[in-house]
Amino acid sequence: MRNSLRTKIIVWFIGTTTPLVIFLFYSNYYSMTVLHNQISNSKSSVLYTFVSQADRAMKEASNYIYKYLDKEQDIYLLRDYAKDSDEYVLNQVSITNKLTKDIGFYNTIDAFFVYSQKNQDLIFAVQDTSMEITRMINQEIPRFVQNISPEKLKNWQVVQTATGYAIVKIVSVNEDIYMGSWINVGTMMAPLQDNKGNVDERYYIVSDEGQILSNDEWLISKSETLPKMMVELADKSYQIMKDTENKQNYLVIGSKSAWVPISFISVIPEKSLLQNLPYFQTALYFIPIGSLLILSVYLLFLRRAFFLPMTNLMNGMRKIAQGDLAFRLKESRVDEFASLIGSFNDMISQIKHLKIHVYEEKLRVQTAEMKHLQMQINPHFYLNTLNIIYYLAALKDYKTVQKMTMHLAEYFRFIMRNNRNFITLEEEVRHIRNYLEIQQMRFPDVLETSIQIPDVYKTFEIPALIIQPFVENAIIHGFQKRGKMFRIHITVAPDPVHPEQYFEVRIQDNGVGFREETLTYFMANDSSIDAGDENHIGIWNVIRRLKIVYKGQAQIKLFNGSDGGATVQMRFPFIKESQNKGEDERV
Incomplete structure (x- = not known):
């Protein structure tokens, strides 16, 4: 069986097609790797630009706070006046006017604030004067200032609000007075959302611990894999995230902020990157199956055109060897075998007459x-x-x-x-x-x-x-x-x-x-x-x-x-x- 012609044809076909299939799979893998690297390099540059802008805004806000504390004395006077005195009110109005005037120069800063813990008094200036923002500032800043630990002062921190997350910088003026800057995560995300080049591309801000600083339900469902992914992104330019629900892969690219423990990440469906390539990938997986089908059809053709006539010829030789000189082979439709079988039958007839x-x-x-x-x-x-x-x-x-x-x-x-x-x-x-x-x-x-x-x-x-x-x-x-x-x-x-x-x-x-x-x-x-x-x-x-x-x-x-x-x-x-x-x- 091992030396049969059928076995040799199958081995030859498999030996020929297997290297080609392996080469196709390797080419697909190499192309995907190159494409991922190119996309990650391109998106990393974009993310780095936005992260740099955000870091620069946080740096400027920090410089503004320290500059204000260095040059303006009205903030220090809040401690010297009673809350209901005219001097306190005038000083409060002066601080509000100053902050309102200066915040216009910082488009990415949502609010500057001064908080007196003794008087439970919050003075602030916001970019958006809507009632919702004002109410949120009045509720969240006092709560956060009262609960912040001393070791977290002077650094930018991620805080959770009733409506989402924010980035906060607080500086202690004295035991009673605090000054700080407030940035909503949505404000930081706005430039990225406006710059999307792909409708399926998504941008997120994620803490170093893998905490998602947005209300996106889709990404929240993947929160179990994010912590590990954020650690691996520190060493690699990209990661592949698999969605077990829709059976799709996503390319995840990140860029870390230098001022706050957060990262900006871009999540792009691999399908949208490859466009028509998924069809070729699917076809690639069907190539071995197609090869087997082709081999089956080819063997079926060989069986009818070659193996059956050859098997009949061999069986005829065995019967003749056993002495059955009355046996004759059936005619074949293949010209070569028809000639061979005709000659074989004539030879048997001659042998029979000769034997007689x-x-x-x-x-x-x-x-x-x-x-x-x-x-x-x-x-x-x-x-x-x-x-x-x-x-x-x-x-x-x-x-x-x-x-x-x-x-x-x-x-x-x-x-x-x-x-x-x-x-x-x-x-x-x-x-x-x-x-x-x-x-x-x-x-x-x-x-x-x-x-x-x-x-x-x-x-x-x-x-x-x-x-x-x-x-x-x-x-x-x-x-x-x-x-x-x-x-x-x-x-x-x-x-x-x-x-x-x-x-x-x-x-x-x-x-x-x-x-x-x-x-x-x-x-x-x-x-x-x-x-x-x-x-x-x-x-x-x-x-x-x-x-x-x-x-x-x-x-x-x-x-x-x-x-x-x-x-x-x-x-x-x-x-x-x-x-x-x-x-x-x-x-």
């Missing part, structure tokens, strides 16, 4: 070999019989010679009349009886034979002269102890392993048995052995004929019995006479 031709030629060769082997047996038996007749004639046993000659004539008459490859077991046994009677005529007192064949097996067919050579071999090679009774037993019985398919023929004698080299030679089961020793040409012919005729279904075993003597055990399949009517023409 080779098989037929092999049958002809086997038939010729079979006839040749059978012709070798016939002269062999004939010569042995003539040899016996010769000895009988030498002994002038003419009656026995006549009987043996009749047996021999009957044998050759049968061969010439039938000329068949298969005969019944009964016919084979009849030939063997004739042969054994001839041998008993030769050795009347020392040769004893017995043949046991059940009637059920008499009609089964076997190759002609397939048993007789072993009987002859027993007489020639086993019968060497002339003074001892030589016995030959031939039995036919069912095969002990597969009695329903095979029967067994056993030829057993009590002679000298097989030599070890003879057993080794014939039991090698090698079809390449030749006739070898001419004394055993009959046995070799039988073994070779069994291999040709039965294709391995028949078996033959040669061994020596435990009490001595040779034993030949032959196994034949059940074949009746009707089953071999056409066999003589085929084999």
